[in-house]
Amino acid sequence: MNEFKGRVAVVTGGASGIGRAMAERFAEEGMRIVIADVEEEALKRAEAEMKADGAEVLAVRCDVSKAHDVKQLAEITVRKFDGVHILCNNAGVGITGATWEIPLEDWEWVLGVNLWGVIYGIHYFVPHMLKHGGPCHIVNTASMAGLTSGGSMAPYHVSKHGVVTLSEGLFHEFRQRGSHVGVSVLCPGWVDTKINESDRNRPTGKVADDKMDAVAKMFRDMVGTALKEGLRPKDVAQMVFDAVKNDQFYILPHAHWKNMIETRMQDIIGQREPSIVLPPVN
Numbered sequence: 297m298n299e300f301k302g303r304v305a306v307v308t309g310g311a312s313g314i315g316r317a318m319a320e321r322f323a324e325e326g327m328r329i330v331i332a333d334v335e336e337e338a339l340k341r342a343e344a345e346m347k348a349d350g351a352e353v354l355a356v357r358c359d360v361s362k363a364h365d366v367k368q369l370a371e372i373t374v375r376k377f378d379g380v381h382i383l384c385n386n387a388g389v390g391i392t393g394a395t396w397e398i399p400l401e402d403w404e405w406v407l408g409v410n411l412w413g414v415i416y417g418i419h420y421f422v423p424h425m426l427k428h429g430g431p432c433h434i435v436n437t438a439s440m441a442g443l444t445s446g447g448s449m450a451p452y453h454v455s456k457h458g459v460v461t462l463s464e465g466l467f468h469e470f471r472q473r474g475s476h477v478g479v480s481v482l483c484p485g486w487v488d489t490k491i492n493e494s495d496r497n498r499p500t501g502k503v504a505d506d507k508m509d510a511v512a513k514m515f516r517d518m519v520g521t522a523l524k525e526g527l528r529p530k531d532v533a534q535m536v537f538d539a540v541k542n543d544q545f546y547i548l549p550h551a552h553w554k555n556m557i558e559t560r561m562q563d564i565i566g567q568r569e570p571s572i573v574l575p576p577v578n
């Protein structure tokens with residue numbers, strides 16, 4: 297995409313972290329912005345602050361794990377702005393724990409937000425993009441966790457691997473049809489956001505410390521420390537903007553993590569046991 301001014305960008309999970317930063321970056325280009333989020337107070341705050349900075353922004357309360365909410369988000373966007381040009385399927389949550397101990401409700405929650413949220417976004421927004429026929433772009437937020445595997449975060453890894461392959465498939469489908477819709481998949485390592493406090497939006501409430509085994513707890517604390525050393529959301533948002541502009545598919549903000557992907561691929565090709573490669577702190 298080359299022209300941004302006056303065009304419309306929708307960002308899910310737009311009230312915080314990477315989503316908020318992407319919304320602000322697109323607003324800097326003069327785009328009209330829809331931020332969608334399940335956390336109402338943070339959403340209202342983000343809307344007010346972005347408006348104060350001169351952005352044209354509409355905030356829509358939306359739980360991306362609910363088909364009905366995402367359908368409504370698409371309808372509200374098109375009614376208000378007459379179309380959509382950039383869709384960032386970005387809302388995401390994480391939970392730590394041993395695979396067999398994580399409550400099934402939490403599996404459903406994480407897969408519902410991280411994977412079904414992206415599926416619903418594609419299902420309800422792409423027809424509008426195809427209809428207006430102008431240049432469009434979809435950015436799906438996956439993670440390095442979608443390109444690698446590790447313990448204590450199975451629902452997150454499963455959902456993010458799903459988002460990567462979903463995005464790759466979508467890319468092929470648009471190319472095969474000579475379509476004007478570009479696709480990118482964002483796969484960051486640590487970024488300094490509130491992702492480690494995802495349970496603030498957990499349907500069954502915050503996770504009690506005594507409900508976690510020692511390994512999962514240690515892992516969660518380690519992630520919390522690493523996130524604080526991570527990239528700034530606004531730097532990731534700049535990379536996303538550049539990728540949309542240059543029609544770049546894979547966005548890997550943490551170039552020095554690439555050996556983790558390579559090691560996994562070598563293990564697969566060599567039919568070896570999966571190696572343990574710990575991510576760097578930043």
Ligand SMILES: NC(=O)c1ccc[n+]([C@@H]2O[C@H](COP(=O)([O-])OP(=O)(O)OC[C@H]3O[C@@H](n4cnc5c(N)ncnc54)[C@H](O)[C@@H]3O)[C@@H](O)[C@H]2O)c1
Nearest residue numbers: 309312313314334335359360387388439486487489490491
């Ligand atoms: N922070 C990192 O290190 C990192 C790394 C890789 C990928 N990611 C991914 O980046 C994306 C953004 O997360 P972040 O790091 O900015 O965290 P964040 O917690 O700061 O922002 C996530 C946003 O998603 C919203 N959200 C949660 N559940 C929702 C739902 N059901 N419907 C709509 N919105 C919902 C939250 O309210 C929040 O505003 C996520 O998909 C996450 O998995 C983050």
